[in-house]
Amino acid sequence: MKTIAIVNGPNLHRLGQREPGVYGDGSLADLEATLQAEAEQLGVALRFFQSNHEGALVEHLWELADAGVTGVIFNPAAYTHTSVALRDAIKGAGLKVIEVHISNVHTREAFRHHSYISPVAAGVICGLGLKGYSLALHALAGQ
Numbered sequence: 001m002k003t004i005a006i007v008n009g010p011n012l013h014r015l016g017q018r019e020p021g022v023y024g025d026g027s028l029a030d031l032e033a034t035l036q037a038e039a040e041q042l043g044v045a046l047r048f049f050q051s052n053h054e055g056a057l058v059e060h061l062w063e064l065a066d067a068g069v070t071g072v073i074f075n076p077a078a079y080t081h082t083s084v085a086l087r088d089a090i091k092g093a094g095l096k097v098i099e100v101h102i103s104n105v106h107t108r109e110a111f112r113h114h115s116y117i118s119p120v121a122a123g124v125i126c127g128l129g130l131k132g133y134s135l136a137l138h139a140l141a142g143q
């Protein structure tokens, strides 16, 4: 069975509490439960990981590659806009990443308009709320 990883970066552990006007009311646990149910319908296995630490995210990406998980749904959160290290891990480990943002980063502050991750991502979804993760899951499961 194909395994797909869902990786979330800093502050996303507080989904539902954090700026609900921007990120919605659903918690990370709610999101993971929804995706788990969808994965069962699609016949794929999921692995979940969230960290507020850049280095932990780098190490986790390499562990996913070592485990043979090539499909990753990744919301790098604020590190999207700052992290060469995460970009290099994706590229170096040869991971197929769909970059997901809950909000439409292009309608927000200018510092959110640039992503270090997009040039090494297979696809990018933003602005569709938590639904973006489901769309990415369907895309990776169908490949």
Ligand code: DQA
Pocket: 010, 011, 012, 075, 076, 077, 078, 079, 080, 100, 101, 102, 103, 104, 105, 112
């Ligand atoms: C985010 C957008 C980022 O700019 C922000 O730093 C986040 C969340 C999103 O999902 O919309 O933490 O990645």
